[in-house]
Amino acid sequence: MxxxxxxxxxxxxxxxxxxxxxxxxxxxxxxxxxxxxxxxPAQEISLEEKYQDDPIYIKGLEKIKASDCQSCHMVERKIVGPSYAEVAAKYETTEENIDMLAQKVINGGVGNWGEVPMPAHPGLSEEDAKDMVRYVLLLKE
Structure with missing residues (x-):
């Protein structure tokens, strides 16, 4: 029992x-x-995967990787400066904006994205800066 x-x-x-x-x-x-x-459910594709075969993307990414941009910026997340996706959302892809933003990359600036200044990059050619800006503006969400 x-x-x-x-x-x-x-x-x-x-x-x-x-x-x-x-x-x-x-x-x-x-x-x-x-x-x-x-x-x-539909799988989300990252911005990097979305544009990986685009020649503007390839050329701009190559130049950004060779620079110091990634110490302050990421594609989809804010670090010190805005993410590339935030910049792309704020500005239309026009030649006027590409010229203006390329000059900001070369000359630096402060105030558009807060109080942290963007350092100047005087050694960067205008054409390289434009290629980088075209890449960034391509990354619209």
Missing amino acids: KITKPLNLGLAALAGIAFACGGGSEQSSETSETVATTPE
């Missing part, structure tokens, strides 16, 4: 655990049917 009571309790506990882990066959078949008919 002493052995059967703990044995019954053990079997009851084991059955409860098995049921809680999906031991009920009817419930699991209903779940699998629901999963099979539910459409999969």
